[in-house]
Amino acid sequence: MKTGIIYHPKYLEHEQSPTHPERRERLAYTLDQLSEEGIFDLENIVLIEPEMAEVDDVLMVHEERYVRFLERESKTGGMIDFDTSIPVGVFEIALLAAGGAIRAADAVIDGEVRNAFAMIRPPGHHAKPYTGAGFCYFNNVAVMVKHLQKKGIERIAILDWDAHHGDGTQEIFYEDDSVLFISTHQIPLYPGTGYPDEAGKGRGEGYTINIPVPPGTSDEEYLYIFDSVIEPVLREFEPDFIAISAGQDNHFTDPITGLALTARGYGMLMSKARALADELCRGRIVAVLEGGYSVEQALPYTNLAIICGLAGIDLSNIREPENYLGELRWRKRSYAMQKVRDNVMDVKKIHSKYWECFRIFNY
Numbered sequence: 600m601k602t603g604i605i606y607h608p609k610y611l612e613h614e615q616s617p618t619h620p621e622r623r624e625r626l627a628y629t630l631d632q633l634s635e636e637g638i639f640d641l642e643n644i645v646l647i648e649p650e651m652a653e654v655d656d657v658l659m660v661h662e663e664r665y666v667r668f669l670e671r672e673s674k675t676g677g678m679i680d681f682d683t684s685i686p687v688g689v690f691e692i693a694l695l696a697a698g699g700a701i702r703a704a705d706a707v708i709d710g711e712v713r714n715a716f717a718m719i720r721p722p723g724h725h726a727k728p729y730t731g732a733g734f735c736y737f738n739n740v741a742v743m744v745k746h747l748q749k750k751g752i753e754r755i756a757i758l759d760w761d762a763h764h765g766d767g768t769q770e771i772f773y774e775d776d777s778v779l780f781i782s783t784h785q786i787p788l789y790p791g792t793g794y795p796d797e798a799g800k801g802r803g804e805g806y807t808i809n810i811p812v813p814p815g816t817s818d819e820e821y822l823y824i825f826d827s828v829i830e831p832v833l834r835e836f837e838p839d840f841i842a843i844s845a846g847q848d849n850h851f852t853d854p855i856t857g858l859a860l861t862a863r864g865y866g867m868l869m870s871k872a873r874a875l876a877d878e879l880c881r882g883r884i885v886a887v888l889e890g891g892y893s894v895e896q897a898l899p900y901t902n903l904a905i906i907c908g909l910a911g912i913d914l915s916n917i918r919e920p921e922n923y924l925g926e927l928r929w930r931k932r933s934y935a936m937q938k939v940r941d942n943v944m945d946v947k948k949i950h951s952k953y954w955e956c957f958r959i960f961n962y
């Protein structure tokens with residue numbers, strides 16, 4: 600079976616400024632690296648060019664007045680927040696990013712590929728119904744989920760492992776029991792939300808699971824979280840489809856976070872998620888690119904790791920940026936595991952009310 604990579608050259612045309620962390624080189628360098636590694640020559644890799652989402656697609660998630668505001672401001676240039684300007688033409692490229700997520704989902708459910716990586720930008724997980732934020736304009740993963748539900752794929756799990764809390768996605772699905780939203784993220788860090796007691800509301804109570812991690816968290820702790828929280832709850836939820844908000848800013852070279860995940864660690868997480876999708880939902884899994892700002896050092900390797908994890912390619916091919924290994928020793932923190940264990944315990948206590956899998960533990 601094949602793995603799709605969804606990409607459009609126009610993704611390189613979006614830029615807030617040449618020095619902004621979310622700049623065009625994020626994907627330009629990845630493309631070079633993937634070509635150099637021969638990824639596009641592999642028989643089980645299919646490169647797919649998406650089209651723009653329809654305005655109606657983003658209206659399933661966003662309020663009309665925000666969509667019209669962005670469309671209007673995008674003609675002349677404008678501003679959403681301190682981190683997020685509105686460059687001329689961003690409306691169309693943001694629609695193309697949302698369209699990339701939709702195309703990835705369609706390729707998977709129509710059987711064109713087994714799973715897919717939407718290698719898109721601008722990212723989406725901070726975008727809320729009424730506004731963009733934190734480099735994001737439309738919430739790509741949420742638009743994809745709504746599109747899937749319209750096509751009859753009902754129960755969807757979103758795993759957001761970006762270093763920042765996926766506050767926009769959380770808000771969109773906070774009262775929804777058809778979407779299980781699980782987020783791991785560094786606290787303290789932008790946007791300042793994502794504590795374990797944010798657990799959903801109304802019908803959605805129990806369907807938002809936040810697992811904060813401290814600066815210095817590395818592969819070992821992420822794998823522990825996957826095994827002790829993510830895997831059991833996904834099994835119990837029994838999703839029809841798994842979406843990954845794949846933020847690559849947990850890498851130990853990322854300049855705007857303090858985490859210490861390695862590229863190979865990303866590959867291991869992706870492999871585990873893919874294996875679970877194979878078991879639980881006929882392999883239906885799409886990873887949607889979110890953050891990741893170690894533009895030259897790590898992003899090409901972490902993106903490669905995501906693809907290898909999805910396509911079942913041997914992870915020993917994944918290298919770390921060797922000149923920066925000293926940074927890993929500096930970033931990794933020995934206390935991270937204890938803090939993560941404490942946080943996991945909090946999550947299990949809060950969610951034992953909703954999930955059988957968390958009830959068997961002694962507190």
Ligand SMILES: [Zn+2]
Binds near residue numbers: 761762846891
């Ligand atoms: Zn991020």
